[in-house]
Amino acid sequence: MKQFGIFIRKELYHIFRDRRTLLILLGMPIVLVLLFGFAITNEIDNARIAVLDQSKGEMSQELTQRLVASGYFLIDENLWEVAEIEQHFREGKTKMAIVFPPELQENLRRNLPTQIQLIADATDPNTATTLINYASAIIGQYIQEQARGQAAPMQITTEVKMLYNPRLKSVFMFVPGVMTVILMLVSAMMTSIAITREKEIGTMEVLLASPLRPAMIIIGKVIPYILLALANTVVILMLGTFVFGMPIKGSLLLLALECLLFVITSLALGILISTRTESQQVAMLISLMMLMLPTILLSGFIFPIESMPLALQVISNIIPAKWFIIILKNVMLKGTGMEFVWKESLILGGMALFFIGASVRNFKIRLE
Amino acid sequence: MVPAITAEKLTKKFGDFTAVNQITFEVQKGEIFGFLGANGAGKTTAMRMLNGLSRPTSGQASVAGFDVYRETEKIKKHIGYMSQKFSLYEDLTVRENIQFYGGIYGLPGREIRHQIKELIGGLGMQEYANTLVKAIPLGWKQKLSFSIAIMHRPEIVFLDEPTGGVDPITRRQFWEMIYKAASEGMTIFVTTHYMDESEYCGRVSIMVDGRIAALDTPRALKEQFGASSMNDVFLQLTRPNQKES
Secondary structure, X not given: OHHHHHHHHHHHHHHHHOHHHHHHHHHHHHHHHHHHHHHXXXXXXXXXXXXXXXXXXXXXXXXXXXXXXXXXXXXEEEEOOOHHHHHHHHOOOOOEXXXXXXXXXXXXXXXXXXXXXXXXXXXXXXXXXXXXXXXXXXXXXXXXXXXXXXXXXXXXXXOOOOOOOOOOOOHHXXXXXXXXXXXXXXXXXXXXHHXXXXXXXXXXXXXXXXXXXXXXXXXXXXXXXXXXXXXHHHHHHHHHXXXXXXXXXXXXXXXXXXXXHHHHHHHHHHHHHHHHOOOHHHXXXXXXXXXXXXXXXXXXXXXXXXXXXXXXHHHHOOOHHHHHHHHHHHHHHHOOOHHHHHHHXXXXXXXXXXXXXXXXXXHHHHHO | OOOOEEEEEEEEEEXXXXXXXXXXXXXXXXXXXXXXXXXXXXXXXXXXXXXXXXXXXXXXXXXXXXEOOOOHHHHHHHEEXXXXXXXXXOOOEHHHHHHHHHHHOXXXXXXXXXXXXXXXXXXXXXXXXXXXXXXXXXXXXXXXXXXXXXXXXXXXXXXXXXXXOXXXXXXXXXXXXXXXXXXXXXXXXXXXXXXXXXXXXXXXXXXXXXXXXXXEOHHHHHHHHOOOOHHHHHHHHHOOOOOOO
C-alpha cells in the first residue's frame, strides 16, 4: 500500500510539472462550455429582418410589432419595392423578409384566404427554417385572435409544449455533450498517452522488473486521471448550473456514480489503446481518431442520431458516449432515477468489463 | 554454493522464429558475467526471461534460487535491472527518483533518506540533488541509474547495454562502480557490444543466432581462438567464413 502511495505521488509530479498540458486539461472544459453556451447556439435572437408593407394598414403594423415584441426579430429596414428584397439579401443585411400584400386588410376583414410572403436566406438552412417557423407561429396566432368573435370557419390548432427544456435552450444539450467529450479526453486519451510514455522512455520495463505488480502499475497510473476527470465534471456542472441555469433534477449521487462509470469505461479504453501502441504520438492519434471524433460526431451530441443513415445509427450503439449522454439527459433534465437508466448503465458497465478484459489479454500477450 | 543464475536449454520462440535456442549456462555469485552478441542475437530476450519479463517457451532456469516460471515475483525482489534506455524519470529531480525507486522496492523511509545522502554524496552530485534529471549530464544519469538499480542491495543486477553512448572516461568510472558492487558480493549480468568492455568481465558468453557459441574467461577464449583481442574472437564467431589475414 505504501508502494502504491509512492507510485501515485510520482504520477502527480508528472501531471503537475507538465504545466502546459495541465492548463489545457483544466482550462479546456471551461472554454468549451462557455463557447458552446454563448457562441455556438441554434437559438434565434434579434435576427434582422426587412419588411415590405404593401398594405400599409393597421394589421400589418400590428403584426410587425408582434414580431419585434417576441424578441426574436429586429426590423432592419422598411422596404418600398419588391426589387429591394433581393438587393438586401445579397448585401447580407437581413436574414428574412416579410411581404404584406396590398389586399391584406381587406381580405382578413372579409374572411377571405390571404397570403403573407416570408422570404428567408437559406444559405444557412437551419436558421432559415427556425426563423420561418417562429414567424409563422406569431402570425398564425395573430390571425386567430383577429378571427375570434366572428363566425370563423372550423379550425384545429395545435398547442405545443416543450417538455424538460421549455425554452429550447441549446446549452441543455451542450453541457452533457461537453462533459462527455472532456471525460473521454482526460480519461482515455491522457491515460493512453501517460502509459505509452513510460514505454517510450523505457521506464515501463524497469517497473515491470520491479516487485510492483502489473495491475498495480496500471491502477496507479489511472487514479490521478480519475480525480482530474471528476474535478472537471464538477467544474462543468457548476458552470452549467450557475452560468446557464441548467437544472440538475435527478439525484446528485446517481449523477456522480454514472460519471464514475463512464470514466472507468473511458479509462479501460485508454489502457487498451496503450497496450497496442508503442509511442505517445500513435496513442494520441488513435485516441483522437477512434475516440474523440466518434464521441463528438456519432454520440448524438451535435447531430441527432435519429437523422443519421442507418449504418451510422447502428455504429453509434458501440460508442460509449451515446449511452452516457442519454443517461446524463435523463438524470439532469428529466430527473429520472436508476429505474429508467439501468439499461444504459448496464451497457456502459458491460463495455468497461469488455475493454478491461481485452487489455489484460493484450498485456499478457505482450509479456509472453 | 548455489549459483546465482542457472539456465538449462532455455528457449524462447516467437511463432516460427526461435529467438533464444537452448542456452545452458551458470553464473556464480559475485561474478561479472558478460553477455555478448550482435544486435538481434537474442541477448535481450534471454535477459528478459531471466528477470521475469518474458516467459520461456521451454527449458529450465532459476535466478537467485527461484524458478523463472513459478516464482517471478520472488525473483523481482532479489534483482536489480537497468534497461537499455534510461530508467530515470526526466521530470523528477535526482532526489525524487531515488525516493521513488527506493519506495517501490519497499525500502523503509529511514533507509531511503540514508541512501539519498549516501548515493548523492558517493557520486559527488550534491549540487544536482534537487535538479530535474533532464538537466544533468548524460554520464551522470547513467551512473545514477546504476546506483539506483543496486540501491536495494539486490543479489543479482541485470544491466542491458549500460554504457551505450557514453564517453570513455565515464565508461571507465562506470566499470569501477560495477567492480565495487561485485566486490561486495553482488552478481553482475551485463550485456554489451563494446568488445573492450568484455575484457573486464570474469567470464563472457557470446551469442550467435540465439545460441551460445562460446563461453569462458576472456583469456581462455582468446587462447582458444588464437586471437589477440576479444574483438577478433567475436569476429571469428560471428563471421566464421572470413578468416583473418
